[in-house]
Amino acid sequence: MRILVLLSRVPYPTEKGDKLRAFYQIKELSKNNEIILFALNSERNLSKQKAFAALKPYCHSVFFYDLPWYGIVWNIVLAFCKKQPLQTGFFYNTNAARKLNQRIDEFRPDHIYCQLLRTAEYVKSIPIPKTLDYQDAFSYGVKRRIAKASFFMRPLLKMEFKLMQRYENRVFDEFDNKTIISIPDRELISHPGKENIHIIPNGVDHEFFRPSNAEKHYELVFTGNMAYPPNVDAAYFLVNEVMPRIWKVKPNAKLMLAGGHAKSESKVISIG
Numbered sequence: 331m332r333i334l335v336l337l338s339r340v341p342y343p344t345e346k347g348d349k350l351r352a353f354y355q356i357k358e359l360s361k362n363n364e365i366i367l368f369a370l371n372s373e374r375n376l377s378k379q380k381a382f383a384a385l386k387p388y389c390h391s392v393f394f395y396d397l398p399w400y401g402i403v404w405n406i407v408l409a410f411c412k413k414q415p416l417q418t419g420f421f422y423n424t425n426a427a428r429k430l431n432q433r434i435d436e437f438r439p440d441h442i443y444c445q446l447l448r449t450a451e452y453v454k455s456i457p458i459p460k461t462l463d464y465q466d467a468f469s470y471g472v473k474r475r476i477a478k479a480s481f482f483m484r485p486l487l488k489m490e491f492k493l494m495q496r497y498e499n500r501v502f503d504e505f506d507n508k509t510i511i512s513i514p515d516r517e518l519i520s521h522p523g524k525e526n527i528h529i530i531p532n533g534v535d536h537e538f539f540r541p542s543n544a545e546k547h548y549e550l551v552f553t554g555n556m557a558y559p560p561n562v563d564a565a566y567f568l569v570n571e572v573m574p575r576i577w578k579v580k581p582n583a584k585l586m587l588a589g590g591h592a593k594s595e596s597k598v599i600s601i602g
């Protein structure tokens with residue numbers, strides 16, 4: 331089968347959850363399918379050569395489309411006027427849509443796989459079998475941020491939550507298949523047909539993560555993208571709420587927090 335994979339970010343380097351998920355899904359799907367990759371890019375410091383080299387072994391064709399900053403601003407304004415989620419506007423670009431349609435006409439894929447709601451707008455009306463990976467309940471992720479947001483950001487987040495919740499439901503019926511990482515996330519999708527969303531959990535690369543006899547320096551390791559607010563909240567909770575209880579029983583226990591895009595100068599912080 332020929333599968334066109336549409337992503338909101340180039341899935342390399344794999345320092346973020348959506349990139350990691352996409353990279354290994356592409357790697358696995360490529361074993362029995364021909365992959366056509368179309369990835370949007372808003373990262374200015376991305377090494378496209380390294381990304382291309384990492385992805386080409388698994389893809390028949392690789393195409394990156396750079397989203398210009400001025401286009402992002404304009405499309406966010408348009409999304410607001412159309413009552414669409416602002417992050418949908420952030421990632422939607424009419425020229426990118428034109429390029430994508432050219433790839434679809436050229437390669438005539440049997441199936442289209444879209445990761446995240448951010449990409450749904452590009453293909454929702456295309457008459458080809460489609461799968462949408464919700465990944466998680468984006469609307470609820472926005473809702474969680476409202477309580478901790480500043481006075482000025484709170485109204486914007488409340489609006490985005492409502493728009494995203496509506497959009498999650500609106501695009502549901504445009505896709506033949508829907509996937510999500512976990513059952514709790516599926517339960518947060520408010521569409522009446524949410525039970526039809528398939529649970530596809532994140533996996534583990536057993537070739538890389540294998541038991542070893544190396545000396546262990548830490549009892550606990552927390553790893554994740556430290557630019558993602560829920561991960562930061564989880565790390566703070568682990569340090570301030572969980573670890574004090576552990577230290578009462580095991581005073582010498584050591585914790586390591588490791589993640590890309592950490593706010594500190596070091597990307598690895600050890601606590602013990």
